[in-house]
Amino acid sequence: MTRPIGYYVHHQGAGHLHRACAVAARLDRPCALLGTFAGLDTAGAPGPVIDLPDDRLADGFDGRDGEVERPTSFHYAPLAHSGLRARMARIATWAAEADPALLVVDVSCEVALFARLLSLPTLVVRLAGTRTDLPHLEAFRSADRLIAPFPEILESAATPDWVRAKTHYAGLLGPALAAPSGDDGSIAVVFGRGGAGGTLADLAAAARALPERDWHVLGPVTGAAAVPANLHLHGWVADVEPWIARATLVVGGAGDGVVAAVAARGKRFVCLPEERAYGEQVEKAHGLGRIGAAVVHEGWPEASRWPGLVAAGLALDPRRIGALSEPGAMARTAVLIAERAAWWERRGDAAPA
Known part of the structure; x- marks a missing residue:
């Protein structure tokens, strides 16, 4: 047997x-x-x-x-x-x-x-x-x-x-993808289960800094603040992949799942590594930055930094991160x-x- x-x-x-x-x-x-x-x-x-x-x-x-x-x-x-x-x-x-x-x-x-x-x-x-x-x-x-x-x-x-x-x-042990990616101009912000999630005031400030783009936030969000019209809070979703597929830019930590999903879709990526034991996310994020696969910023950026970070993210060659994905x-x-x-x-x- x-x-x-x-x-x-x-x-x-x-x-x-x-x-x-x-x-x-x-x-x-x-x-x-x-x-x-x-x-x-x-x-x-x-x-x-x-x-x-x-x-x-x-x-x-x-x-x-x-x-x-x-x-x-x-x-x-x-x-x-x-x-x-x-x-x-x-x-x-x-x-x-x-x-x-x-x-x-x-x-x-x-x-x-x-x-x-x-x-x-x-x-x-x-x-x-x-x-x-x-x-x-x-x-x-x-x-x-x-x-x-x-x-x-x-x-x-x-x-x-x-x-x-x-x-x-x-x-990167990510999902098998059956359909090609689209691009609707949006920004997808992904918070995983293993972290603290986002703060509504910070997200609202980021969305106001770039009012021409829709921001779709996936994962837990805490706190209270006025929500601008271009900020959409979806909470915990079972599958973030459809949102990543539609986005022009993804913002997220350097967890294995997020990085694998972004690479599988070849999406431009602003990586905000979260604090983890042994520098797991920070080291991985800087590795991505070193090869031109992501724009990296440690910690949640001030609102004034977002236009520059998004511009730098949009200037990335998505083939760099896409090359890390092996079907x-x-x-x-x-x-x-x-x-x-x-x-x-x-x-x-x-x-x-």
């Missing part, structure tokens, strides 16, 4: 789940998704969903998990946390019962290292940013292979050679996962007879 694959999904934002579902749907063997899915729609999952107990602290992170005493090979390991204990026990039980060929980890250093202790081969997703700290390097060392959801041209200069050599550069990237990644699963399946159990 063909052994299944597991896919661990991080709870931050919706991008990890979307990527997992898209890759899992292309696999040639069963794939179970494991993670904490509270508030996320898993109806589209192509296989079993293992909802894990939540291991988060009620008052947040910021080192409050016992940073002083925590082993240096972990990022997060609070003591006396029943949720974390139950979470790891559930992963171990699933591994023992399902006998998977391997586990894709997107992302968690602790789960990657725990899988190694379970003698379970892993493919670890390696996000952008400077990840040369000990927990990341130990997770990378423990993995069979690493998967980078970005093209090699955006690689960090700080990444060690041995990590690069172990990495499969998957490229077969998702399929190539699924092939890698399937090949490594088959290799470990052929290898069999290394325990002595």
Whole structure:
């Protein structure tokens, strides 16, 4: 019988789940998704969903998990946390019962290292940013292979050679597009689930600075302010792609999903990287700026800056960002996962007879 694959999904934002579902749907063997899915729609999952107990602290992170005493090979390991204990026990039980060929980890250093202790081969997703700290390097060392959801041209200069050599550069794992892009002169502003969203006063000021263009805002917006006629608030939408397809210019962070969608459509892009651990979005954004694929501004711009930023964005050659999109990237990644699963399946159990 063909052994299944597991896919661990991080709870931050919706991008990890979307990527997992898209890759899992292309696999040639069963794939179970494991993670904490509270508030996320898993109806589209192509296989079993293992909802894990939540291991988060009620008052947040910021080192409050016992940073002083925590082993240096972990990022997060609070003591006396029943949720974390139950979470790891559930992963171990699933591994023992399902006998998977391997586990894709997107992302968690602790789960990657725990899988190694379970003698379970892993493919670890390696996000952008400077990840040369000990927990990341130990997770990378423990993995069979690493998967980078970005093209090699955006690689960090700080990444060690041995990590690069172990990495499969998957490229931007974005949607498959069936129809050509249009262009209605609008600006699409995209806020993902993983960030703080936008502030209405800031958005209104930006729209007033360029009254000749319609601004379509996708994602959460907080605060109160008068809404100009050219500012359209759509809130959370299940699929931002149609709005991106119509826009002349896209404004958004440097999250994997947004960048992949913009590149797939070859849209001019003003990138406002959000604060993330290890400089993930800032480093990726500056990589895009370095190759002429985006105009980059850290933080939300003052209203007076918007005319210049939009003008600079419209002057971009959209072929630069479009060249980063590979229609077969998702399929190539699924092939890698399937090949490594088959290799470990052929290898069999290394325990002595």
